[in-house]
Amino acid sequence: MPKVYTGEYTKIFDISGKKAVIVGGAGGFGEIIAEAYAANGADVIISSRREDALKEAQAKIQAKAAAGVKVKYFACDATKEEDVIKFRDYAVSADGLGGCDILVCAQGYNKKMYSWEIDSAVWNQILNTNITSVMYCCKYFGNWMKDNNVEGEKVDPATYQPGQPSANQGYGKIITFGSVRSVVAVRNGGMGNVPYNTTKGAIEMMTKALASDLRPNIQVNSIGPTITYTPMMVGLLPPDEATRDGIAKDLPAMRIGREIDVVGPALFLASAASDMVTGTTIFPDGGLVCTG
Numbered sequence: 304m305p306k307v308y309t310g311e312y313t314k315i316f317d318i319s320g321k322k323a324v325i326v327g328g329a330g331g332f333g334e335i336i337a338e339a340y341a342a343n344g345a346d347v348i349i350s351s352r353r354e355d356a357l358k359e360a361q362a363k364i365q366a367k368a369a370a371g372v373k374v375k376y377f378a379c380d381a382t383k384e385e386d387v388i389k390f391r392d393y394a395v396s397a398d399g400l401g402g403c404d405i406l407v408c409a410q411g412y413n414k415k416m417y418s419w420e421i422d423s424a425v426w427n428q429i430l431n432t433n434i435t436s437v438m439y440c441c442k443y444f445g446n447w448m449k450d451n452n453v454e455g456e457k458v459d460p461a462t463y464q465p466g467q468p469s470a471n472q473g474y475g476k477i478i479t480f481g482s483v484r485s486v487v488a489v490r491n492g493g494m495g496n497v498p499y500n501t502t503k504g505a506i507e508m509m510t511k512a513l514a515s516d517l518r519p520n521i522q523v524n525s526i527g528p529t530i531t532y533t534p535m536m537v538g539l540l541p542p543d544e545a546t547r548d549g550i551a552k553d554l555p556a557m558r559i560g561r562e563i564d565v566v567g568p569a570l571f572l573a574s575a576a577s578d579m580v581t582g583t584t585i586f587p588d589g590g591l592v593c594t595g
């Protein structure tokens with residue numbers, strides 16, 4: 304049955320006690336979302352490939368976490384299906400979080416190449432990181448939620464009919480990372496944005512299709528930030544903050560993004576407040592899309 308929120312107004316944004324999986328959780332956006340979730344009382348597990356970066360992020364997240372919150376990590380390459388299965392199995396085990404209510408896919412990679420110089424190996428790496436790895440995470444965590452976050456009687460997945468949708472209707476929240484580049488190309492050519500923009504357009508549609516596929520109690524939405532000086536953008540943007548903000552001087556917000564700008568949307572999309580919001584994108588973009 305589709306669920307409807309019947310709780311108190313003051314609890315509608317409450318995520319305390321939830322279990323959140325954050326892929327790319329040692330990156331710019333992933334880590335700040337993990338910090339915000341842990342500070343609001345959710346257990347979190349972060350994942351990416353470099354274990355040293357995960358350990359460092361784990362300590363920072365734990366320092367900001369509410370009392371009693373678990374902060375775990377698991378090193379894995381999300382472009383590899385077998386790695387994602389191992390990660391899912393660990394995350395939902397008693398050694399991990401013991402379940403999963405929220406999945407955030409904040410992994411990503413960008414290498415600028417003009418269309419006339421696209422290197423096939425790099426193109427495939429961008430597609431695998433920005434599209435295929437998101438599909439694997441949604442496949443394994445999304446369907447785990449559908450089969451396990453069930454209120455009342457649960458159907459044994461082993462009894463499913465091939466080709467038929469899951470009989471279970473477990474709940475959950477999935478947040479993907481699109482971009483303003485999911486829907487708007489760069490006006491002046493973009494200095495080699497074709498591969499990255501292609502992947503972000505795919506995330507916009509993957510999010511809509513997953514929202515329909517995982518219905519009715521798993522909401523799948525995307526966050527589409529504007530250009531933000533995260534580790535991904537070091538070397539691609541000027542090092543000086545005022546110069547960077549100058550890039551966006553004509554936009555309504557008159558600045559580029561900060562990592563904190565994704566936290567409000569990430570809390571909303573993880574909480575019951577967004578239970579009727581699915582298959583859409585929130586753009587913390589300072590008005591780039593509406594004026595672009």
Ligand SMILES: NC(=O)c1ccc[n+]([C@@H]2O[C@H](COP(=O)([O-])OP(=O)(O)OC[C@H]3O[C@@H](n4cnc5c(N)ncnc54)[C@H](OP(=O)(O)O)[C@@H]3O)[C@@H](O)[C@H]2O)c1
Nearest residue numbers: 327330331332351352353381410411480482530531533535
């Ligand atoms: N920064 C911006 O201007 C901007 C704007 C719009 C949208 N976005 C999107 O926001 C998301 C987060 O980006 P960010 O700016 O926070 O970048 P970031 O700081 O570089 O973080 C990206 C994270 O993804 C992880 N990652 C990369 N490849 C992976 C793989 N194969 N398996 C698992 N983890 C992997 C990285 O860790 P490892 O390298 O250790 O694996 C890192 O933790 C991305 O989807 C990006 O496209 C960014």
